[in-house]
Amino acid sequence: MSASASASIGVTGLGVMGRNLARNFARNGYPVAVHNRTPGRTRALMAEFGHEGTFVAAESAQEFVAALERPRRLMIMVQAGAATDAVIEEFAPLLEPGDMIIDGGNAHFADTRRREAALRGRGLHFVGAGVSGGEEGALNGPAVMPGGSAESYAVLGPMFERISAKVDGEPCAAHIGADGAGHFVKMVHNGIEYADMQLIAEAYDLLRQVGGYAPAEIAEVFRAWNAGRLGSYLIEITAEVLAHTDAATGRPFVDVVADAAGQKGTGRWTVQTALDLASPVTTIAQATFARAASGRTALRAAYADLPGGTTAPLSRTEAARFASQVEHALYASKVIAYDQGWTMIQDAAAEYGWTIDLAAVARIWRGGCIIRASFLDRIRAAYTADPELVGLLAEKEFAAEIADAQVPWRETVASAARRGIPAPAFSAALAHYDTLRAHRLPAALLQGQRDYFGAHTYQRVDRPGAHHTQWAQPGRPETTA
Template identity: 85%
Template structure:
């Protein structure tokens, strides 16, 4: 076979198929391969008119079809399946060739694979691709990890097929080895928080304000025109306005209230614990999904006493809606801020030089959490690349200050009524924890020293100290 393909895609599920079509639509010759050869043939039969495809039934034919340096995108299930495909292709490649993992891989796996393949001269690139099947076809957000040399070759291709905002591509080189997949993981963690916060806002408007799903859809349409404008806000209005064709009931009333998850939210929380990064709003959103699926546990709790419902007049409901908007916005800022700080912490831990402004830039289009205020986040990190928190930026700090009273009233109102708002509450608690002049962690230090002689630090002099608790009058020991 004469090499003719600019890039190849192996794994032609929905995401792989659409990504291959995206490359072809942009003028690239694309080699396509799947373990099931029938799926390869079907893609060419259905979409061959969109561009130039080279169908390959074997791994050998697939590799032979690629121009050097070979660019081979793997779009298969994360984990063992990815390892198997990499092993199949690695022996057929030559130094300088590239394997690009475009799936939702764990960043630690990407680091391991990159190290192993580097020893053989093959470049391994972990590319986080966000936007779902629609984004893969029409323009995703692409977070690329791996060697600089690889991005020099791949970058123009990824930037061409990515989403565009104001003419700028939503693709960037994030950093070495697993940096791209790490940032994609954090994106998905923020996505969990954003979706949970929106769901909590809906629940409050339904249960407290007394609005119907259709009325709440109108509320979200209004919010989408302002500072809460985002893809998730937009589709929330569409979902709430939808009527079930079978029953004629609001769609949300016929859907089971147990949310699924594919694991990236859990990875974010697990990794945050390793980094000691306090992503509490993201964590509570992840736990809320887990709790929703605990049917036996929920049955055991059902019927236990809760809060007191207090009906609102239409005037009161309108005021309450404004308060919810403040609480949703403030909590969303906190959740995004937690994600950005986690990326900073990971950069320090793994030696990644991540441009936080660039991350905000490529998340403005194509990805699930694209939102109007990402332009402001990008501007904040452009002005101060070392910004520790979004709340260090004057505009965000002022908005959080303006949200103080309604934010607290919403959380308190939900508690009085027995309505769960775990993500709202976690975001507010995170804010109060970090703004406090002094935390009860001083007592924790005393407790740890008492039962485990772990020592403590003092406020009046440097060093570590231990109190002899069996004889508290004995002078403390300095370490």
């Protein structure tokens, strides 16, 4: 088959995400060149969805590139890692200076930085674009987080904004920053997603084990919460999952599902990168470790009969009061998790020299993506009013809500501890809050310990500089240097 240079953009890699993005572009009026390593997928797309818009099918790399208008826009939708590098090396020699390669997969931002630098040296633009919303979002409107050069966004931006989700008429797409900034922000999005999901799961567990509610009753609680300040996609779908009955057994669906959760790695990347940046994303970390712990079936079986806390069951009146406490705890912990994510983005921007509009991040996460939530409007407003805002709890409305949550938040965590119910994300969020608000931390003792065993020195509160104590040894008095 022959192809002329008539496609506005090309998509190679026609798995579910790639196919749906190609359809999204076509539905929005863009002629799309489509290509896959195995041509059968290309033919299947044309047969099933060719009527949705203008597609140019290409079976070879040369045909695919020839179908693209200049500057060429070539979007890669293949597995992250070696597969992405292989596709880049296949197509880059066929491109000309000024052309663009867009990686829409879940690549590690460090790989994106490496690829961007290498292709920039060859005169090509490389754009790492985070795409959130799963297969439905890819087709009907995702949140899009492209990095790369400003020049590339001038060309690609209108296209991404057109295919993205819209909230109040605003597109959920924006230029994030240079080189790997887009994939970094998508990674943090996924880390927050881990935390959000774990917090919701812990709230469910507490309502069930402490409050005595059945799954269908908890579904109604979540539906009520979804109508208020906790309104979000994840709360909405949680209610649907909890209300679902397993067709084979008639039991609540949640009771027939194995209690071991998997992960694809982006949450782990967030935690690993946070350690490199010394960014304390403790709630995200505990959510990630909770998934890992859930899969340790042999260890869990060995420890299953160890003692835990016990408390008498709650009455229905007490349970309703407890549910209100859990709502406060969930909201406060959610604010902490998002605050940790925004702080990590700030830390990365300082480390890698990126300029990132934190208000724009909140804006594009309001629709299309998995963590879309009503309170993102308020986060956007906070960073719009003060782009240098040090953190969410420095904004008066969020600070007031956290103040109101103090007693129920602490009571919820205490109830979990008394009853031996694991609540690692709730507990980490509260500990993070208490760490940052403390007027003095035991890190002073850590400084002393490090100086004692390794002469690492310490700072003092009453004079500048590094100090060292010549610690006392047997038969020798202590001296301070």
